[in-house]
Amino acid sequence: MKDLTINDAIEFDLPAPFKGRHMIAGEWVEGAETFERVSPSHGTVVSVSAKGGEVETERAIRAAKDTFDAGVWSRISGKERATVLLRVADLIEANVDRIAVQETLESGKPISQSRGEAGGAADLWRYAASLARSVHGDSHNTLGEDMLGVVLKDPIGVVSIITPWNFPFWILSQKLPFALAAGCTAVVKPSEMTPSSTVMMGELLIEAGLPAGACNIVLGYGQPVGSLLSTHKDINMVTFTGSTAVGKLITQASSGTLKKVALELGGKNPQVICPDADLESAADAVTFGVYFNVGQCCNSSSRIIVQEDIAEEFVARVVALSRMVKFGDPLDPDTQVGAIVTAEHNVKIDGYVQDAIADGAKLELGGKALPVLGLGEQFYQPTVVSNVSPNMAIAREEVFGPVLVVLTYRTLDEAIALVNDSDYGLSAGIWSENVHTCIEFARRAEAGTVWTNTWMDGYPELAFGGVKQSGQGREIGRYGFEEFLEVKSLVMRVGRNRAPWVQSDA
Numbered sequence: 001m002k003d004l005t006i007n008d009a010i011e012f013d014l015p016a017p018f019k020g021r022h023m024i025a026g027e028w029v030e031g032a033e034t035f036e037r038v039s040p041s042h043g044t045v046v047s048v049s050a051k052g053g054e055v056e057t058e059r060a061i062r063a064a065k066d067t068f069d070a071g072v073w074s075r076i077s078g079k080e081r082a083t084v085l086l087r088v089a090d091l092i093e094a095n096v097d098r099i100a101v102q103e104t105l106e107s108g109k110p111i112s113q114s115r116g117e118a119g120g121a122a123d124l125w126r127y128a129a130s131l132a133r134s135v136h137g138d139s140h141n142t143l144g145e146d147m148l149g150v151v152l153k154d155p156i157g158v159v160s161i162i163t164p165w166n167f168p169f170w171i172l173s174q175k176l177p178f179a180l181a182a183g184c185t186a187v188v189k190p191s192e193m194t195p196s197s198t199v200m201m202g203e204l205l206i207e208a209g210l211p212a213g214a215c216n217i218v219l220g221y222g223q224p225v226g227s228l229l230s231t232h233k234d235i236n237m238v239t240f241t242g243s244t245a246v247g248k249l250i251t252q253a254s255s256g257t258l259k260k261v262a263l264e265l266g267g268k269n270p271q272v273i274c275p276d277a278d279l280e281s282a283a284d285a286v287t288f289g290v291y292f293n294v295g296q297c298c299n300s301s302s303r304i305i306v307q308e309d310i311a312e313e314f315v316a317r318v319v320a321l322s323r324m325v326k327f328g329d330p331l332d333p334d335t336q337v338g339a340i341v342t343a344e345h346n347v348k349i350d351g352y353v354q355d356a357i358a359d360g361a362k363l364e365l366g367g368k369a370l371p372v373l374g375l376g377e378q379f380y381q382p383t384v385v386s387n388v389s390p391n392m393a394i395a396r397e398e399v400f401g402p403v404l405v406v407l408t409y410r411t412l413d414e415a416i417a418l419v420n421d422s423d424y425g426l427s428a429g430i431w432s433e434n435v436h437t438c439i440e441f442a443r444r445a446e447a448g449t450v451w452t453n454t455w456m457d458g459y460p461e462l463a464f465g466g467v468k469q470s471g472q473g474r475e476i477g478r479y480g481f482e483e484f485l486e487v488k489s490l491v492m493r494v495g496r497n498r499a500p501w502v503q504s505d506a
Contacts, residue, residue, distance in 0.1 A: 001104075003176065003365075004323060004325075004327050004366075004370070004381060004382065005323065005324055005325060005326050005327060006326075006327055006328045006370075006372065006373075007051070007326050007327065007328030007329050007334060007335045007372075007373055008249075008329065008333045008373035008375075009328075009329045009372065009373060009374025010181075010329050010331060011369065012331045012421075013107070014042065014044065014046070014065060015046075015101065015102070015105075015248075016186075016224050016449050017036075017045050017046055017047055017048050018046065018047040018048070018102055018196040018199075019047075019048055019049075020047055020048070020049030020050060020195050020196055020199045020219055020456055021219075022050050022056050022060070022200065022216075022217055022218050022219055023199070023202040023206075023215070023216055023217040024056065024059050024060045024063055024216050024217075024218070025059070025060075025067075025212050025213045025216065026206065026211075026212025026213060027055065027212070027287075029050065029051025029059075030050055030218070031049070031051050031052065031056070031199075032051075032053055033050075033051040033053075033199070034048050034049060034218075034459045035048075035049055035051045035068075035192060035221075036048050036049075036341055036506060037049070037192075037193060037194070037195070038105050039068060039105045039106065039108070039339075040107070040339040040340060040341055040342060040343075040378045041104075041105070041108045041329065041330050041331070041338060041339035041372075041375055041376075041378065042105065042331075042375060043375070043376050043378075044062055044277060044319065045371075046102070046105040046106055046196075046461060047102070047105075047106060047195065047196045048191075049195045049196070049199075049207075049219045049356065050219050050220075050367065051219065051220050052189075052218040052219050052220035053220065053222075053224055053225070054228060055181040055225050056095045056209040056218050056225075056230075057187070057218050057220075057224065057225050057228045057229065057232075058228070059077065060187045060216035060217075060218045061158065061160075061187055061228075061232050061234050061235060062234070063212075063213040063216050064158045064185040064187050064214075064216055064234075064286050064307060065157075065158050065185070065234045065376075066213060067212070067213030067214050068155075068157055068158055068184070068185040068212060069132075070325060071502075072209050072211045072214075073180070073183060073185060073210075073214040074155050074185065075183070076183075077223070077366070077442040078132040078133040078134070078135060078181075078485075079132075079133055079222045080235040081129075081132040081180065081183065082129040082130070082132040082133050082181070083129075083180060083370050084180075084208050084209055084210050085125050085126070085128055085129035085132060085177055085180060085208075086125070086126060086129045086266060087207075087208035087465055088125050088176045088177070088204055088205060088208045088210075089122040089123075089125035089126045089129070090122075091208055091493055092118065092119070092121055092122040092125065092173075092204060092208055093117075093119060093122045095153070095200065095204065096115055096118045096119045097256055098159075098200070099114075099118040099197050099200050100114035100115040100118050100168060101114070101331075102196045102197060102200070103117070103118070103168060103169060103194065103196070103197045104330050104331060104338070104340075105194065105331075106165075106194040106195075106196060106197075107165060107166065107168070107169075107193070107194050107222040107339065107341060107342040108330055108338045108339030108340060108341055108378070109166075109293050109294060109330060109338050110294075110330045110332075110335045110336055110337070110338045111330055111331050111332070111333055111335070111337070112333050112334075112336075112388060113292070113293060117167060117169055117170045118149060118169050118170075118197070118234050120170065120173075121169055121170050121173035123171060124170075124177055124201075124460050124476065125177045127460035127461065127476075128177035128178045128179070128180070128181040128460075128481070129181065130449075130451075131178070131181050131478065131481045132180075132181035132182075134443075135153055135182070135366050135470075135485070136153070137150060137151035137152045137153050137343075137487070138150070138151040139151075139176035139397070141496065142153045143496075145494070146494050146497040146498070147491070147492070147493060147494065148491075148492045148494055149489065149490070149491055149492070150485060150489075150490040150492070151487070151488070151489055151490070152487070152488040152489075152490055153271035153482075153485040153486070153487060154183075154485065154486050154488055155182045155183030155484060155485065155486070156182070156185045156260065156406075156410075156484050156485060156486050157184060157186055157236030157237070157241060157436075157486075158185050158186070158187065158189050158234055158235050158236050159175075159179045159184045159185070159187075159235070159236065159237045159238075159239075159484065160173045160182065160186070160188075160189070160229035160230065160232075160235045160239070161176060161179070161186050161188070161189070161239055162188075162189050162226055162229060162230075162236045162238065162239070162240040162241070162242070162250075162407045163175070163186045163188070163191060163198070163241055164191050164241050164242045165191035165194040165341060166194040166293060166296045166297060166298075167293070167340070168190055168191060168194040168195075168197050168198060169197040169198070169201065170421040171241050171264075172188065172190070172197075172201060174241075174464070174475045174476050174480070175239050175241075175475060176188065176201075176294055177214060178246070178475070178476065178481045178483075178484060179239075179484045180210070180214065182481060182484035182485050184236075184484050185213065185214045185215070185216075186214070186215045187215075187216045187217075187218060187229060188216070188217045188218070189217075189218055189219070189220070189225050189226055189229055190217070190219065191343070192219070192220060192221050193217045193341060196245060197218070197487070198217055198219075199217060201484040202215070202217045220384070220488060222246070226250075228256050229252040230250045231254065231256060231257065232257075233255050233257050233286055235257075235259055236259055236260065237259055237260040237261070237262070237483075238250060238254055238260070238261050238262070238472075239261075239262040239263075239475075239483070239485070240261070240262070240263055240264070241263075241265075242265065243265065243266055243398075243426075244265040244266045244398075244423075244469045244470070246416065247263040247265045247471065250263070257377065259424055260483075260499075261355060261472070261473075262474075262475070262483050263471040263472050263473065264298065264355065264464070264465055264471045264473075264475055265298070265353075265424075265426075265466060265469060265470050265471040266298055266398040266400075266424060266426070266469070267298050267299060267300070267301060267302075267398065267424045267425075267426030267427060267466065267470050268302060268303060268396060268397065268398055268422050268423075269289075269299060269301050269424075269426055269427045269428060269429075269447075269456065270301070270303050270304065270305050270418070270419045270422075270428050270429070271285070271286055271289065271301045271303075271305070271428070271429040271430070271431065272288075272304075272305045272306075272415045272416075272419065272428075272429070272430040272431065272439060272441065273304060273306040273307060273310070273314055273431050274306070274307055274412075274430065274431060274432035274434070274437060275307045275309055275310050276432055276434060277431035277432055277433065277453075278431070278433065278453070279310070279313070279314055279317060280317070280405065281431075281453070282314070282318035282323060282431040282453075283314060283318050283321055285301075285429075285431075285454065286301060286304055286404070286455070287318055287321040287322055287325065288455065288456070289301030289455040289456055290302060290382075290402060290403070290404040291322070291336060291337050291402050292427070292456065294337055294338050294339065294340060294341075294380075294401070295337075295399070295401045296340070296341060296400050296401065296404055297404060298398075298426060298470075299426060299427050299449075299456055299457055300400070301404075301407075301429065301450055301456075302398070302399060302403065302404060302405065303388075303395060303404070303405045303407060304318075304404065304405075304406055304407070305407045305408070305409055305415050305418050305434065306406060306408055306409070307408070307410070307415075308406070308408040308409065308410055309411060311386075311406065313326065313407055314408065315364060315384065315386055318384060318404065319364050319365050319430050320467065322365050322366075322382045322404075323365070325337055327370075327372075327376075327379070327381070328372045328375070328379070329372060329375060330424075335462075337382055337402055338379075338431075339378045339379050340378050340379060340380050340401065342378075342474050343378055345400070346369055346377075346378055346379075346380055349380050349399055349400070349401035349402075349403060350367075350368065350369060350380065351443045352393060352397070352399045352401075352403065353367050353368075353385060353392060353394065353395045353403060353479045354367075355384060355392075355394065356388060356393070356394040356405070357385075357393050359389075359392055360389075361385050361387050361388050361389075361392065361394070361405075362385065362386045362387040363383075363384075363385055364384040364385065364386050364406075365381075365382065365384040366380075366381030366382050366383030366402075367381065367385075368380075368381055368382065369381070379399055380402055380403075382402045383401075383402060383404065384404045384406070385402045385403065385404065385406065386401075386405075386406040386407050387406075388405045388406055388407055388411055389407075390407060390418060390421060392405075395407060396422065396423070398424070412437065412440070412441070414463070415441075416441065416444050419445050419446070419447075420444075420445065420446045422468075423468060423469045424468060424469055424470045425446045425447045425448060425467035425468040425469075425470045426447060426448055426449070426465075426466035426468050426470035426471070427447050427448065427449040427450070427451065427456075427466075428441075428445040428446075428450050428451075429451040429452065429454070429455050430442075430445075430450075430453075431452075431453055432452075432453070434447075436452050438453070445469075446467055446468065447466070448463075448464065448465045448466040448467055448471075448474075449462075449464060449472065458476075460476055460477065461476075461477055461478075462474060462476070462477050463475065463477035463478070463479035463480050464476050464477070464480070465480075491495030
């Protein structure tokens with residue numbers, strides 16, 4: 001039997017390195033220093049970006065605050081804000097290929113997935129536009145004949161948006177349009193590994209007519225850019241997606257000003273496979289869930305918990321499908337698993353696998369880095385590891401690569417205990433034809449999202465986020481939108497019927 005389905009390098013005219021600049025107060029700003037991004041798949045420089053420091057970050061924060069205070073975005077009508085957001089959505093769709101190629105070159109993800117990410121982001125902007133026109137509070141007309149109470153929802157202010165390298169355009173679109181729809185202004189810092197699609201977004205915002213200063217972009221590193229965006233007194237809220245370790249640092253850094261912090265962090269997401277499941281569909285979903293985006297996905301279904309009577313058969317199904325997954329050149333439209341983001345991360349992934357084998361786990365498939373003809377060695381094989389015990393690092397920690405671990409259970413109670421025996425709680429899933437089993441699991445699983453008989457389906461209307469060390473707060477949906485709003489109570493006296501507190505002696 002063949003081992004893997006490998007797509008060697010295809011002929012492709014690489015674009016010239018993208019030139020990334022800061023966007024501050026509606027103007028493009030060059031950097032005194034720059035940094036380069038070398039493609040993890042093609043080994044060539046694919047972008048040269050301005051390197052921001054304290055000066056650029058301070059300027060961007062000041063521009064966002066001045067714009068917010070001026071009211072040119074924060075106090076206009078929801079209809080006017082929605083009109084701009086809808087223009088952005090149209091422009092995204094007109095630029096999908098350009099955005100996708102650059103994102104694939106910087107991240108190593110397959111081009112088909114980059115196109116899906118960029119094109120799908122337009123729907124997030126359109127949904128956010130609908131919310132811009134539907135912000136409302138409450139009225140209380142039962143406080144007495146001389147009183148009226150109104151609950152208002154105001155934009156929270158200046159938001160810093162710090163995004164990761166694995167879904168740079170999509171995750172920006174989970175945050176920015178909702179902040180703008182609420183009337184906030186923003187300063188965005190993308191990952192230094194994948195900065196270019198955020199700059200491309202800035203180009204579209206200007207073209208769509210977003211007021212200067214409503215969104216500002218500063219390129220660079222966590223120090224000093226990310227640090228200042230987490231601590232500055234004029235930042236009212238930080239929204240961050242990334243590792244749990246960095247999320248904890250942001251929470252600590254922001255505590256000095258007690259600003260609001262929303263975090264979407266890591267996951268060790270389980271799928272429970274029941275004996276009565278549609279095993280063919282479940283195996284396909286498991287295969288998709290672990291290899292999508294090269295496994296470098298917070299929602300990766302990196303561990304499956306299979307009923308012991310069907311474990312051998314089910315693992316065989318997954319291994320057979322894994323052999324057919326197209327692995328290799330991310331610029332080939334047929335490729336499903338591309339490159340690992342850095343050589344260091346490739347080594348880290350392999351370390352988890354080798355440690356598990358040394359501790360008694362069984363390697364069913366893969367288990368090593370694999371060069372792709374014409375592209376180099378920054379690739380890791382689709383990998384399946386069975387005979388894993390719950391205490392192994394590979395079963396508890398976020399590997400963030402194309403690696404699936406298999407655990408087994410006897411009863412549903414035992415399966416749910418394994419699901420919840422984790423520091424994380426981002427997502428979980430179950431496969432069963434019994435609706436009672438599915439509902440019981442959904443109620444008891446400690447996760448922000450639970451899927452039944454599917455995996456990783458998402459919609460702009462449904463909130464996303466985690467519990468435990470997978471984060472706090474929610475993104476997208478109405479709940480995600482409300483993260484960017486402050487509640488204000490307005491108490492009004494009707495007429496002049498209030499009895500004086502100070503009594504006159506006269």
